[in-house]
Amino acid sequence: MMSVNQAKEVDENLVKEKEAAFAEYIQRKGLKTTRQRNTIISVFFRLRGHISVEELLNEVKKVNPRIGYATVYRTLHLLVESNLVEERRFGDGLARYEGHSDVEHHDHMICLECGMISEFFNPRLEALQEKLAEENNFQIYRHRLELYGACKDKDACNKRKNSKAAEARGA
Amino acid sequence: MMSVNQAKEVDENLVKEKEAAFAEYIQRKGLKTTRQRNTIISVFFRLRGHISVEELLNEVKKVNPRIGYATVYRTLHLLVESNLVEERRFGDGLARYEGHSDVEHHDHMICLECGMISEFFNPRLEALQEKLAEENNFQIYRHRLELYGACKDKDACNKRKNSKAAEARGA
DNA sequence: ATAATTGCAAAGGATTTGCACGAGT
DNA sequence: ACTCGTGCAAATCCTTTGCAATTAT
Numbered sequence: 001m002m003s004v005n006q007a008k009e010v011d012e013n014l015v016k017e018k019e020a021a022f023a024e025y026i027q028r029k030g031l032k033t034t035r036q037r038n039t040i041i042s043v044f045f046r047l048r049g050h051i052s053v054e055e056l057l058n059e060v061k062k063v064n065p066r067i068g069y070a071t072v073y074r075t076l077h078l079l080v081e082s083n084l085v086e087e088r089r090f091g092d093g094l095a096r097y098e099g100h101s102d103v104e105h106h107d108h109m110i111c112l113e114c115g116m117i118s119e120f121f122n123p124r125l126e127a128l129q130e131k132l133a134e135e136n137n138f139q140i141y142r143h144r145l146e147l148y149g150a151c152k153d154k155d156a157c158n159k160r161k162n163s164k165a166a167e168a169r170g171a
Numbered sequence: 172m173m174s175v176n177q178a179k180e181v182d183e184n185l186v187k188e189k190e191a192a193f194a195e196y197i198q199r200k201g202l203k204t205t206r207q208r209n210t211i212i213s214v215f216f217r218l219r220g221h222i223s224v225e226e227l228l229n230e231v232k233k234v235n236p237r238i239g240y241a242t243v244y245r246t247l248h249l250l251v252e253s254n255l256v257e258e259r260r261f262g263d264g265l266a267r268y269e270g271h272s273d274v275e276h277h278d279h280m281i282c283l284e285c286g287m288i289s290e291f292f293n294p295r296l297e298a299l300q301e302k303l304a305e306e307n308n309f310q311i312y313r314h315r316l317e318l319y320g321a322c323k324d325k326d327a328c329n330k331r332k333n334s335k336a337a338e339a340r341g342a
Numbered sequence: 343a344t345a346a347t348t349g350c351a352a353a354g355g356a357t358t359t360g361c362a363c364g365a366g367t
Numbered sequence: 368a369c370t371c372g373t374g375c376a377a378a379t380c381c382t383t384t385g386c387a388a389t390t391a392t
Binding site for chain 2: 380381382383384390391392
Binding site for chain 1: 260262280282283289291293295296299300303304307308309310311312313314315316317318319320321322323324
């Protein structure tokens, strides 16, 4: 009925697939394969979660410090256009990017305490939306559902919150 | 099962209620009643739909041209704090504000062609979300559901699109 | 009188863009 | 060669803020 995507490891084969798909897109569009783009997508697809531009740039700089914001933004746009990545906005004012997971579409639960973002998918929910659209003479292209709230498992939640706070101090 | 809020007229009594509620809020907080605030909320509550700051400012300026962005932004924040208005973001990069309608909570369908935004509410949808949260050991504070797509009634949709285009030329 | 509010312009943060130089095809 | 991409800084967009003058209590 419901699946939550919380795997902790990145499937190397999947990453290779994405990289290949991006190369194909670049070629199809008559664009060029560059060292910077390769670095950026390689880093991006090996990160998991909902990555902000800044987070991505930080990681990218560890590989090639000369790469700047502009190139990261531009590459991210290409990734979105190519349908390999989705842009999300969770109301904190900055865009986050998500490499498509195995699950084609999914929704999000966002813990306002610890910042955890978990993904879920439920066919009944999808069906119900379709039905409501139908009743309104409306055709859905895509949708967005976000549940904002808090983890009930306070131990786990606090742990995440603390480790995030520590990280912020460290950075 | 489902209700769509599409009324075309603003209930004057409701507006008066809102204005009174805002006055009460201002007073409770020890803030001041000013001509500018009165103008802004009076204009705002008589507009319907999902108003951007720019739209609101344009209308406000017709009443008092000396009012500027800052005051509109600040008043809008008060309206949000006072719980009389909700802030929404539909991904076009600007905030929109919505005076609470009679329906406490509702979700949105957004037509990407004509820009129509309609509201709906469905208890089964709400219940299903609760159930999914429960299964994930998660407590929902609030949620956001947006269906992006297109009107099936192409005539009405085109009409709206054209009148919007005309408006843009006129302004 | 006192504290809050206004309007302007300047500052802010996230994102985009112009341009000269550099790299892929 | 030719076109596209890069990196930088400057520009842009929406929004917030500092401040001196003004206004509500």
